[in-house]
Amino acid sequence: MNSILVYLSVHDARIKRSSLEALSRAREVGKASGMAVEAAILHSAAAEMASVAHAHGASKVFCMANPIFDSHLNAPLIAGLSKVIKMSSPRAVVMASTEGVKDVLGALAIRTDAAVLPDVASFYVTSDEVTCERPVMAAKLLASTTSTHPLVFISVRSGSYEVSEGETVGTVEEVAFDFDEATLGATLREIVQTTGDTVDLSEANVVVAAGRGVRDESGKALVDELASITGAAIGASRAVVETGLFPATAQIGQTGKVVSPELYFAVGISGAIQHVAGMNNSRVIVAINKDADAPIFDVATYGLVGDCFKILPVLNAELRKIIS
Amino acid sequence: MKFCVCIKQVPDVQASVQTGRMVLNAYDASAVEEALVVNEGTDDVVDLVLIGPSSATETIRKALAMGASNATHIVVESLGGLDSHAIAHILADHFASHEYDAILTGKQSQDSDSGLAGSMLAELLGIPFATNAVGLKAEGEDLVVTRQGDSGQEIVALKTPCLVTCSNDMNNPRIPSLKGIMGAKRKQIPNKEAASVSALTDVSKSFSPPGREAGVKWEGEAEELVSQLVSKLQNEAGVL
Ligand SMILES: Cc1cc2nc3c(=O)[nH]c(=O)nc-3n(C[C@H](O)[C@H](O)[C@H](O)COP(=O)(O)OP(=O)(O)OC[C@H]3O[C@@H](n4cnc5c(N)ncnc54)[C@H](O)[C@@H]3O)c2cc1C
Ligand SMILES: Nc1ncnc2c1ncn2[C@@H]1O[C@H](COP(=O)(O)O)[C@@H](O)[C@H]1O
Numbered sequence: 001m002n003s004i005l006v007y008l009s010v011h012d013a014r015i016k017r018s019s020l021e022a023l024s025r026a027r028e029v030g031k032a033s034g035m036a037v038e039a040a041i042l043h044s045a046a047a048e049m050a051s052v053a054h055a056h057g058a059s060k061v062f063c064m065a066n067p068i069f070d071s072h073l074n075a076p077l078i079a080g081l082s083k084v085i086k087m088s089s090p091r092a093v094v095m096a097s098t099e100g101v102k103d104v105l106g107a108l109a110i111r112t113d114a115a116v117l118p119d120v121a122s123f124y125v126t127s128d129e130v131t132c133e134r135p136v137m138a139a140k141l142l143a144s145t146t147s148t149h150p151l152v153f154i155s156v157r158s159g160s161y162e163v164s165e166g167e168t169v170g171t172v173e174e175v176a177f178d179f180d181e182a183t184l185g186a187t188l189r190e191i192v193q194t195t196g197d198t199v200d201l202s203e204a205n206v207v208v209a210a211g212r213g214v215r216d217e218s219g220k221a222l223v224d225e226l227a228s229i230t231g232a233a234i235g236a237s238r239a240v241v242e243t244g245l246f247p248a249t250a251q252i253g254q255t256g257k258v259v260s261p262e263l264y265f266a267v268g269i270s271g272a273i274q275h276v277a278g279m280n281n282s283r284v285i286v287a288i289n290k291d292a293d294a295p296i297f298d299v300a301t302y303g304l305v306g307d308c309f310k311i312l313p314v315l316n317a318e319l320r321k322i323i324s
Numbered sequence: 325m326k327f328c329v330c331i332k333q334v335p336d337v338q339a340s341v342q343t344g345r346m347v348l349n350a351y352d353a354s355a356v357e358e359a360l361v362v363n364e365g366t367d368d369v370v371d372l373v374l375i376g377p378s379s380a381t382e383t384i385r386k387a388l389a390m391g392a393s394n395a396t397h398i399v400v401e402s403l404g405g406l407d408s409h410a411i412a413h414i415l416a417d418h419f420a421s422h423e424y425d426a427i428l429t430g431k432q433s434q435d436s437d438s439g440l441a442g443s444m445l446a447e448l449l450g451i452p453f454a455t456n457a458v459g460l461k462a463e464g465e466d467l468v469v470t471r472q473g474d475s476g477q478e479i480v481a482l483k484t485p486c487l488v489t490c491s492n493d494m495n496n497p498r499i500p501s502l503k504g505i506m507g508a509k510r511k512q513i514p515n516k517e518a519a520s521v522s523a524l525t526d527v528s529k530s531f532s533p534p535g536r537e538a539g540v541k542w543e544g545e546a547e548e549l550v551s552q553l554v555s556k557l558q559n560e561a562g563v564l
Binding site for chain 1: 335337338351408409412431434435436437438439440441442443444446447448451452453454455456458468471472473474475476477478479480481482483486491492493524525526527528529530531532533536538539540541542543544546547549550551553554556557558561563564
């Protein structure tokens with residue numbers, strides 16, 4: 001009852017950085033309110049990742065190793081997490097706000113009788129209550145939200161906290177998991193991976209995002225080049241994803257992903273609030289747009305008014321000189 | 325497939341100032357559109373249910389005008405104190421006496437961005453579900469869902485009855501025809517009382533976050549613009 005459990009999402013056999021951000025914050029909060037911090041890893045290779053959880057502050061790591069967790073189906077993950085939550089019996093469960101987590105959060109809360117504070121930008125936990133601030137109205141407002149329910153789930157937007165290490169030495173508890181696939185009600189037919197994702201968008205230090213102004217393949221080639229020079233992940237607006245030029249996994253904004261890199265290039269993006277909702281926590285924003293009145297300039301640190309087809313070749317050449 | 329779509333009326337967040345204008349949640353509009361497309365050429369119904377104030381009738385009529393069959397209006401004069409947990413319980417009570425092959429919701433409310441009511445409802449009803457759908461197809465007893473995951477798309481076949489939460493990346497909702505609008509005007513929309521439920525979370529206040537200041541903006545030749553930018557990135561921002 002007096003602990004915080006952190007669910008750690010795994011991608012490519014590695015704990016996601018956004019999960020480590022959530023764990024780092026949980027460790028600080030736990031220290032301040034006198035609560036132990038535990039972690040849960042549900043993955044076929046869970047035990048191999050336990051030491052990373054210890055290093056970031058988890059005193060005990062629940063490891064549930066079953067290949068079904070690698071299947072992207074929500075039902076096994078909900079069943080597995082419910083079991084760990086019963087064993088750990090925490091005050092709060094903290095997780096990174098990934099698509100995988102969003103897929104299970106609501107059902108898991110009903111099953112374990114938990115309140116949920118979803119997609120928060122900050123949070124605090126005491127034995128009496130859990131408080132948070134979460135962006136609402138397409139991030140135009142922040143809402144201070146509280147729950148006094150005995151069990152509260154918190155999902156944290158990526159980039160809300162820094163990853164930091166603690167000095168925890170911990171234990172591992174292997175938890176058995178049997179799942180009757182006949183009760184699934186769902187089968188996974190296929191996973192269509194987006195190819196060529198060299199850098200994970202939500203974890204990237206530099207993001208180059210393209211909008212409808214990046215019209216065609218030749219524009220895309222310029223954007224790709226800028227990304228490769230700066231080691232950036234590639235993002236996109238909804239309008240340009242709709243044209244098929246960029247994959248849906250690249251979409252940044254209210255419907256898409258939330259990013260908060262050190263440096264964000266918005267190329268040919270108008271800056272609709274639904275797009276800005278996903279990127280306005282970037283530290284430095286560079287906007288390239290031929291319309292001097294585009295709203296993206298209201299949030300840009302540096303604005304270049306002009307044609308991206310003229311600016312990008314020059315910028316790429318200049319940056320290549322500096323960076324190589 | 326017999327569909328029911330849960331629709332919500334939300335404030336128009338697009339407007340730069342708070343106008344008080346209310347609209348159909350964009351994600352729910354996509355859910356209505358997709359149900360209509362899946363059922364095209366069949367006699368199967370696409371029903372609607374909305375929880376909200378009496379004034380939300382206009383939003384229900386808008387979705388009916390798109391081509392939905394019948395709607396239930398669960399009247400709650402203010403959504404203020406109701407979180408997704410409370411909404412899911414009211415909806416679950418509604419579906420206890422209505423049977424559908426598939427229930428659709430939006431992936432999130434445009435105003436609160438919670439993204440919970442759909443999957444909570446599925447769990448309360450004990451049916452399989454998928455979230456963040458960008459495609460739907462009926463295949464015999466199954467509903468085949470393409471969902472947008474973290475690093476790609478996943479294609480999942482759900483046994484009906486099931487629930488799917490829909491992304492607005494799924495389609496572009498149709499603009500109602502004049503005939504649709506006239507037809508929707510004539511439809512009876514039965515009202516119903518909400519089951520008594522409790523919220524588990526509480527919004528104490530909302531405020532504007534410290535805004536970003538607009539920085540500098542340059543116009544000119546590409547070479548000039550780039551050299552100014554690079555110099556700032558190196559010397560001021562320290563990111564190069
Ligand atoms: C519920 C909801 C959720 C949404 N979620 C998202 C989301 O997650 N992400 C998102 O991005 N959008 C989202 N949107 C859509 C959003 O409202 C905008 O429609 C979208 O962001 C516009 O994309 P854009 O800026 O690329 O296109 P446009 O608005 O068409 O802007 C293109 C810009 O490119 C500039 N341009 C054109 N040619 C050039 C050139 N040669 N050089 C330089 N500049 C040029 C133009 O001046 C213009 O400013 C959502 C909308 C709704 C209703
Ligand atoms: N008041 C409501 N009436 C009907 N459906 C709702 C209501 N509130 C939420 N929903 C449905 O639940 C979805 C997600 O809600 P939320 O958890 O609020 O983000 C919405 O897209 C709707 O489909």
